[in-house]
Structure formats: C-alpha cells, structure tokens
Amino acid sequence: MRVDTVSSNQFTPATDPIVISGMAVEAPGGIEGPGALWSALAEGKELIGPFPRDRGWPIDDLLSVSELDGWGPVCDAGGFLHGATTFDPPFFGVTHREAIVMHPQQRVALRVAWKALENSGINPGTLDGADAGCFVGMSPMEYGPRAAVADAYSGHRIAALGQLGAAGRISHCLGLTGPSISLDTACASSLTALHLAATAVREDECEWALAGAVCVMGSPGAFYEFARLNALSDDGHCRAYSDDASGTVWGEGAGMVLVERESRARRLGHSIYGRILAIRTNHNGKGKPILIPRVRAQEQVIRKTFDAAGIDPADVGMIEGHGTATPAGDPVELIALFKTYGAARSEALMGSIKSNAGHAQAASGILGLIKLLLAGQHGRIPPTLFSDNPTKTVDWDMTGLRLATKLHEWEPKEGVRYGAVSSFGAGGANAHAIIAMPAREHSDS
Numbered sequence: 001m002r003v004d005t006v007s008s009n010q011f012t013p014a015t016d017p018i019v020i021s022g023m024a025v026e027a028p029g030g031i032e033g034p035g036a037l038w039s040a041l042a043e044g045k046e047l048i049g050p051f052p053r054d055r056g057w058p059i060d061d062l063l064s065v066s067e068l069d070g071w072g073p074v075c076d077a078g079g080f081l082h083g084a085t086t087f088d089p090p091f092f093g094v095t096h097r098e099a100i101v102m103h104p105q106q107r108v109a110l111r112v113a114w115k116a117l118e119n120s121g122i123n124p125g126t127l128d129g130a131d132a133g134c135f136v137g138m139s140p141m142e143y144g145p146r147a148a149v150a151d152a153y154s155g156h157r158i159a160a161l162g163q164l165g166a167a168g169r170i171s172h173c174l175g176l177t178g179p180s181i182s183l184d185t186a187c188a189s190s191l192t193a194l195h196l197a198a199t200a201v202r203e204d205e206c207e208w209a210l211a212g213a214v215c216v217m218g219s220p221g222a223f224y225e226f227a228r229l230n231a232l233s234d235d236g237h238c239r240a241y242s243d244d245a246s247g248t249v250w251g252e253g254a255g256m257v258l259v260e261r262e263s264r265a266r267r268l269g270h271s272i273y274g275r276i277l278a279i280r281t282n283h284n285g286k287g288k289p290i291l292i293p294r295v296r297a298q299e300q301v302i303r304k305t306f307d308a309a310g311i312d313p314a315d316v317g318m319i320e321g322h323g324t325a326t327p328a329g330d331p332v333e334l335i336a337l338f339k340t341y342g343a344a345r346s347e348a349l350m351g352s353i354k355s356n357a358g359h360a361q362a363a364s365g366i367l368g369l370i371k372l373l374l375a376g377q378h379g380r381i382p383p384t385l386f387s388d389n390p391t392k393t394v395d396w397d398m399t400g401l402r403l404a405t406k407l408h409e410w411e412p413k414e415g416v417r418y419g420a421v422s423s424f425g426a427g428g429a430n431a432h433a434i435i436a437m438p439a440r441e442h443s444d445s
Contacts, residue, residue: 017277018198020435021270022120022258024112025370028079028251028357033115038374040356041382042407047357048236048249050076054085057220065227072247074227077236079251079358084108084216092173102169104216105138108254109166110173113210116256117174120270128175133206135197136167136182136256137189137213139362141221166214178206186425187322188281189213190255190365191433195279197259208264212256215363222250222361229291231326238359239386240323240352241330241403243393248324251358255366257373273373274435277418278308284428291426293329298336301430302422306340309434311418313344316434317410318381318419319401320368323352324359331393333424341420342399348420349404351384365423365431376417376437381408412439 023034029047031037040047051059059076066073087107089099092114099107113134117124165182179200185192190213197211226232232247239245258270265272282304284290284297306313319341322333341348353364353371360367375381387403390396410417417437424430 016261016263017275018201018259019262019265019275020257020259020273020373021265022116022122023256023273023370023373024115024119025253025255025367026081026083026108026112027253027367028081030082032083034119034370034374037370038378041353041371041374042380044383044385045356046237046385048077048079048238051078051220052080062220062223065224070228072227072230072232073234074223074232075234075236078249079253079360081108081216081252084252103141104218105141105214106166106169108216109136109138109214110170112212112214112254112256113170113174116210116212116258120258121268124174130174130176131178131207132176133178133197133200133209134167134171134176134180135193135209135211136165136170137184137193137362137366138166138182139184139186139189139215141216141218170210178209184362185429186427187361187364188423188425188429188431189362190369191279191421191423191431192281192429194257194259194276194369194433195281195431198276198279201259201261208258208260210256211259212254213363213366214254215252215361217250217252226250233325237386238325238354240325240355240384241321241334241350241391242325242386243389243391244386245325245327245330245391248326248354249358251354251360253357253360253363253367255363255370257366257369272438274376274437277311277434277436278305279431279433280304280308281429281431283430290428293332293424295332295335295339297430298333298424299339301432302336302340305432305434311434313341314346315413316341316346316348316418316420318372318375319348319350320372320419320421321350321352322364322422322424323354323384325354329424330391333422334391334394337401338394338399342401345400347400347402349381349408350401351382351387351404355385365421368421368423369433372419372421372435373437375410376419376435379410379412379417379439381410383407415439
C-alpha cells in the first residue's frame with residue numbers, strides 16, 4: 001500500500017522532485033527490516049548487547065584497558081549486527097574463497113541493497129544494464145589477516161577488502177551501469193551519499209539510484225581509540241542529549257534507500273516515503289583539532305539547507321539529530337539547532353536513534369533517516385531513550401525545541417509532515433537534510 005495521498009500526476013523538470021521510494025535496514029538487536037525497526041523504536045527498546053564472541057576479538061584485553069594510565073573504561077556493550085557473520089555467496093554470484101576474504105561491510109551492503117529494491121517492488125535479478133547509480137558511505141574497518149603475505153586468498157583481497165568499495169560490489173552484482181561511488185566522510189557519510197545520489201538523478205546522470213551506508217566493525221579498534229580519548233560511555237548506555245551522558249557507545253548498522261524522480265515513481269507504482277527537499281554539506285575548516293565539532297559550521301549547514309528547501313523551519317515537526325552522547329558533541333549540536341530552528345520558533349521534537357542502537361559511525365545517518373521516514377509514515381515520533389534528564393549545558397527555556405520523551409502523535413501540516421536529519425563527521429564534514437513526507441491515515445507495515 002502506498003504511503004502517499006497526493007493525486008497530481010503533472011510534472012515538469014522543474015517541479016518533479018526527487019523522492020525516496022524504497023528502503024531497507026539492518027540494525028542491532030536482530031533488526032532486519034523497517035517494520036521490526038519501527039516496532040523497536042515505538043516501544044522504546046534499547047538494542048545494545050554484549051561484545052560478539054564469534055569474531056575472535058581480544059575481549060579480556062579490551063575490557064581491562066582502563067587499568068592503563070590515562071585510559072577510560074570499556075563496557076561490554078555495543079550495538080552489533082546479529083547477521084554480520086552470515087552470507088550466502090552463491091546467491092550473489094560470489095565464490096566461496098572470495099566470500100571468506102570479502103569484508104563483512106560489503107556482504108551486508110549487498111544484502112541490504114537487494115532488500116531495498118524488493119521493498120520498492122523491483123526484482124533485483126532483472127536489472128542487468130540498468131541506468132542506475134549506487135552511492136554507499138563506508139569507513140575503513142580492520143578485517144582479516146595481513147595482505148602482504150602469499151596465501152590461498154591472494155588475488156581476492158583487492159576487490160574484497162574495501163579498495164573497490166561496497167558500491168562497486170553492488171553495481172557489479174546487479175549489473176547497474178550508472179555512477180558507482182563508495183565514499184567516506186566519517187559519520188556524515190550516509191547523508192553525503194544521499195546528496196550525491198539525489199544530485200545524480202536530478203542532473204540525469206542516471207535514471208534512479210541506490211544510496212546508503214554500512215558499518216560493520218571487523219575489529220574492536222574504535223573502542224580502543226575512544227577509550228584512550230575517555231569518550232566512551234562508562235555504563236554501556238548511549239544517553240544522547242542527557243545530563244547523565246558520559247560518552248558514546250559504538251554500534252553497527254546498514255541502510256539503503258532508492259531515489260528517483262517522483263514522476264517515475266508514480267508511473268511505476270512505487271511507494272513514496274518522502275520527498276528530498278534539500279540536502280547540504282560543508283566542513284568545519286581549520287582552527288580547532290579535527291575531532292572537535294563547531295557551532296558555526298553546523299549552524300551554516302542547517303541554514304543553507306532550510307533556505308534551499310524553501311519552507312518555514314517552524315513547519316519541521318521532527319529533528320533526528322546526531323546525538324552521540326559525548327560532552328564535546330551534544331552541546332555544540334544543540335546550540336546550533338537552537339540558533340536555527342529554535343530562533344525560527346520551531347517546536348520540533350528531537351531525538352537520536354543512537355540512544356537505541358549506539359553510534360553506527362558511517363551508517364548512523366541512514367539509520368536516522370529511516371527512523372524519520374518511518375515516523376512520517378506512521379504519524380508518530382518515537383521516544384529518545386534517557387531523555388527525561390536533558391543536558392543542562394544549554395538553556396532549554398530559550399527555545400521551543402524539546403526531546404521526544406514518549407511516543408508522540410505527529411500531526412501533518414496541510415497533508416505533509418516535514419522532518420530533518422543531521423550527520424556530523426569526525427573529520428569535520430557536516431550534513432543536514434530536510435524531507436517532506438506525504439501523510440496518510442493508516443499504515444500497514
């Protein structure tokens with residue numbers, strides 16, 4: 001059943017918006033589809049679990065690093081994909097030997113791309129030669145033994161360990177002939193991929209495109225890094241925007257959406273989950289250390305986005321923030337939101353899916369986007385966990401913005417729900433998107 005109720009079928013190149021017409025997701029806690037993710041979000045479930053014991057990680061060493069001088073604690077907790085170690089090579093035309101070497105990020109991205117196409121009503125096995133693009137955000141993750149050895153897997157690593165990226169793997173598997181780009185802007189990768197995909201479709205580089213991101217940790221390296229920076233949660237909970245936040249919790253995830261012109265989606269009977277009104281990206285520039293977020297840069301990218309979207313920021317009813325639960329990140333983000341949406345008298349409800357599933361790094365933005373699309377589809381804004389004690393580093397009385405503390409009804413404005421999502425990368429890249437979601441009375445997914 002369609003998620004849109006708009007009946008107009010008259011389009012011109014200038015009035016034919018880019019829409020999201022298919023989506024798929026894998027998230028921690030055994031989540032393998034949008035329906036399961038929505039149920040977990042609506043019920044306020046925490047999807048964090050213990051470290052996986054089937055990846056050969058040095059768990060005992062990892063949990064004892066706090067004994068080193070200057071290191072913070074590592075809790076036995078994270079947002080891990082249950083299916084990260086499973087894969088069906090013959091189904092995707094991959095040999096067994098190559099599959100063993102293939103990075104789990106490529107495996108999971110292939111699977112989620114296939115599901116996104118099926119969600120839109122497309123048979124993935126019929127696409128050979130399609131004028132379609134693929135844009136996938138992903139960051140390097142350690143995996144497997146050293147490459148500088150002569151063994152049975154030599155010759156397979158160049159395509160399997162990230163050099164060609166997940167986008168090339170997906171395009172090759174499906175036979176897509178449009179632009180195929182794997183990209184890394186750290187935690188801003190998802191929305192950057194969506195931006196490139198929407199631009200490619202708008203500029204007629206391709207007829208339609210897949211866009212998304214993936215994060216599967218082949219090693220616990222990220223936990224060591226943030227333990228040394230004393231930036232991990234000390235209790236294993238990701239308390240985004242909370243006064244009790246002590247640091248982030250690393251997680252995994254993957255999501256993919258299909259983007260195309262609305263005229264094409266309607267002609268082919270595809271669902272319309274949302275119209276991409278605007279996406280903008282920028283960079284912090286020089287000055288402070290590269291890991292430190294900047295209010296000025298985040299404020300600029302948000303203003304550019306709602307200026308390009310051509311809507312009143314006060315009409316935005318939901319803001320899915322970055323919300324890493326770090327003392328350096330959350331206050332900066334909130335100040336930027338207060339100076340933009342708050343100054344425009346928005347009363348949007350805010351939150352972060354990281355409170356449920358941890359920080360999925362390159363894939364964090366696509367998980368947040370899919371959360372936003374599901375909220376728009378169901379007409380409800382799910383709660384952000386641990387939001388009952390908002391951080392006191394900002395003055396909430398100066399703004400109409402609030403954290404979503406429960407499952408809130410989300411009333412449309414003239415038949416449309418407007419939402420925004422942010423992603424801010426550790427390397428200084430920032431991205432913000434505004435999505436318009438046509439309202440409907442009921443949902444069956």
